[in-house]
Amino acid sequence: MSVNRENHDMTQTDIGLLLADAADEVEIGIAPVQAVIRGGRRRRARRWAVAAATTLVLAGSTGATLAFAGLPGEHGDREAPMASGPASAEQRHVYDPQQTELARGTEHGKEWRVWVQVWGAPRDAREAGRQFDAMRQMGLRPAVDKAAGLVGKTSYFSVRSYGDDPSVVVMFDTVERIDRLSGTDLQAAAVNLEGIDPKGPFRLVVGHVAKSAREVTCRWKDGRSTAARPEGPIPAAHDSSSLIRPVAGYPGGNWFVCVAPEGTALKEAKVTK
Amino acid sequence: MGDGKQTRNEEFQSFVVGRWPRLMRTAFLLTGEQHAAEDLVQSTLEQVFVAWRRVGAADDPEAYVRRVMINGHARRHRRKLREFLAPKDDSGLVREVADTGDRIAQADDRSTLLKALAQLPPRQRAAVVLRYWEDLTETQVAEAMGCSVGTVKSNTAKGIAKLRAIPALAETVTHGGRK
Numbered sequence: 480m481s482v483n484r485e486n487h488d489m490t491q492t493d494i495g496l497l498l499a500d501a502a503d504e505v506e507i508g509i510a511p512v513q514a515v516i517r518g519g520r521r522r523r524a525r526r527w528a529v530a531a532a533t534t535l536v537l538a539g540s541t542g543a544t545l546a547f548a549g550l551p552g553e554h555g556d557r558e559a560p561m562a563s564g565p566a567s568a569e570q571r572h573v574y575d576p577q578q579t580e581l582a583r584g585t586e587h588g589k590e591w592r593v594w595v596q597v598w599g600a601p602r603d604a605r606e607a608g609r610q611f612d613a614m615r616q617m618g619l620r621p622a623v624d625k626a627a628g629l630v631g632k633t634s635y636f637s638v639r640s641y642g643d644d645p646s647v648v649v650m651f652d653t654v655e656r657i658d659r660l661s662g663t664d665l666q667a668a669a670v671n672l673e674g675i676d677p678k679g680p681f682r683l684v685v686g687h688v689a690k691s692a693r694e695v696t697c698r699w700k701d702g703r704s705t706a707a708r709p710e711g712p713i714p715a716a717h718d719s720s721s722l723i724r725p726v727a728g729y730p731g732g733n734w735f736v737c738v739a740p741e742g743t744a745l746k747e748a749k750v751t752k
Numbered sequence: 753m754g755d756g757k758q759t760r761n762e763e764f765q766s767f768v769v770g771r772w773p774r775l776m777r778t779a780f781l782l783t784g785e786q787h788a789a790e791d792l793v794q795s796t797l798e799q800v801f802v803a804w805r806r807v808g809a810a811d812d813p814e815a816y817v818r819r820v821m822i823n824g825h826a827r828r829h830r831r832k833l834r835e836f837l838a839p840k841d842d843s844g845l846v847r848e849v850a851d852t853g854d855r856i857a858q859a860d861d862r863s864t865l866l867k868a869l870a871q872l873p874p875r876q877r878a879a880v881v882l883r884y885w886e887d888l889t890e891t892q893v894a895e896a897m898g899c900s901v902g903t904v905k906s907n908t909a910k911g912i913a914k915l916r917a918i919p920a921l922a923e924t925v926t927h928g929g930r931k
Contacts, residue, residue, distance in 0.1 A: 491884060494915060498781055498885040501865045505780035505789055510772035512765050515794055519801025624827065658805055664757070 523666075568606050571599035574613045577728035581637070581685070582736040584720040586673055589642030593649070593685055593736050597728030598634040600655075606630075622653045631655055635729060637685050641673045649685045657731035660689040663750040664732075672738060680744035684737040688723065694752035695723060697737035700744050706751070707735045764804045767813065768797055775821065781881045782825050784866045792828070796821040818886070818896040822878050829874040868914075868921045875899075876911035883908050 568574060576596040583592040598614070601607040604627050611626035614634070621634045634653040640646040650668050660666070667686025671679065684697050695707040710722040720738040739745060772793065779789035779796075799820050800807055807816045869877050875897065882893045883904070893904045915921055 491912065494880070494912060495884040495887070497865045497921070498881065501862045501869075502777035502781055502885060504862050504866075505776050505786060507773045507776050508790075510769045511794065512768050515768055515797045516761075516764070516801060518794060518798035522798050523802050656806070 568599075568601070568609075572597065572728060573599045573601050573606050573610050576634075577726075579724070579726040579729075579734075581724055581726070581734050582720050582722055582738075584738065586641070589644075589673065591639065591641045591672060591683075593637065593639045593683070595635060595637045595726045595729065595734055597726065599728070600631050600633045601629050602631070604630060610634075619648070619651075622651060629653060633657055633728075635726075637734070639670060639672075639683060639685070644674065647675060649683075650687075657729065659730065660687060660732040661691070662689060663692070664689055665692075665695065665748060665750050667735075667748050669745040669748075680739070680742075682739035682741070682744055684739075684745050684748055685734070686748065687729075687732045687734045688750050689732050690725075692723060692733065692735075692750045692752070694750070695735045695737065695748060696751040697721070697739070697748045698746045699739045700746045701740075701742070703740060703743065705737050705739070707737050709733070760804060760808060763808050764801060767800075767808070771814075771817070775817070778818075778881060778886060779821065779825075781866075781869065781885055782821075782878060784870050788828075792821060792825055796824055799824070815892065815895055818882070818888075818892075819898065822882075822896050823898070825878065826874055864918075864920050868918050871918075872911050872914055875903075876907045876914070879904055879907035880911040880915070 576598040578594055578596050581593040581595060583590060585591070596619075598610060598621075601610050607629040608626045610629055611621070614621055619636055621629060623629055623632070632653045632655050634651070635657070636651040637649045638646050639649055647670065649670050650666075665686055665688050667684055669681035669684045672682040686695075688695055693709060696704050697707070698704045705721045707721040707723050710724050721736060723733050723735040726734050737745075737748065775793045775796065776789055779792040780786065783789050783792055796817060800813075800817055803816070807813045810816060869880070872880065878897055879893060882888050882896055883890070886893075888896065890901045890904045890908075893908075894901045897904065897907075
């Protein structure tokens, strides 16, 4: 600070006034409300929907090997342990996520599966670092810039596998608190059932709805539709492809899956009951 | 529930319309460029839209918005670093400071301030803008920047000291360049 302050000093008020003056230089224009909303929807879709650019290859593991192995006695209605509870990191599923299979089926002789992982919130940077490493080992990239961003936040990933092809993430997020959906709220993403092609057809619809939702109807582009209805929480005891199901550790609602007939793709999905 | 969603959408639209001017000014001081400011505000509000259910119901949605904006700005800065904050022309601040007799440069005090701000590291710049333009308390600035109050004090003090050390900027004040 070798400046000659006697001549060139500024008070903090001066700086405030200079800032206000400079701020006036910007052209405010009209708030682009619709563009913001469109961008927000795109952002949400980008975060959730898989595309070639965001396709996640589960490192060192095919869908088959990573695929759900079953969690005996798992109950999907159970909520994620709270960060403030006394449980250890292991009990809170910080390093080993709760995993629930949503649906499975066979297409062209190969099995596909959809499952959801819920990772408990790390309490500090050390836990966050270990969780980040564990995620990376599975090829998962959480929605944070760095490991420390995971502290106090629950992460979830819904993943689809197809045969031995690389698995892909459908929807994922890392949040301090998982929003509870209500009424006819629905958040979903549509992806390829087999392979990875950003042009589609997007036959597999994965999403979540309020716990109270009794039916989700997926309308397809060819005019047909498929209804997903609640199934029990017991995993791996089914072979249906369109259903609604609770997910262990996910308190925000139930998850659903719809599969379009071959040759068509999603037009819209709605809670109808 | 459709009504609830519509209500939330309407609330969000009102929020965007109401806050746009202020956010634009803050973003302009953070970025120093019209288009960068528009991008920053738009991208901030898009993120707010995604979380609006939670943010709109919060006691202080502004605090969330500020934090998103500051984080977004820091991320862009890290990505583009110098190029992002550099003055539009090639005349670096150092040369301008040495060139104190250049009345043409001094005539534009707004430009001088923006160039001076551009020389501050992003955390110092954000602290100064939030503290003295947004007129936030140190605690509020700390929340927006995701750091401690002590860090805010330190960043603000360093930022102000650097601005004070720029003769061209000080002369803007001395000569009543402010209008």
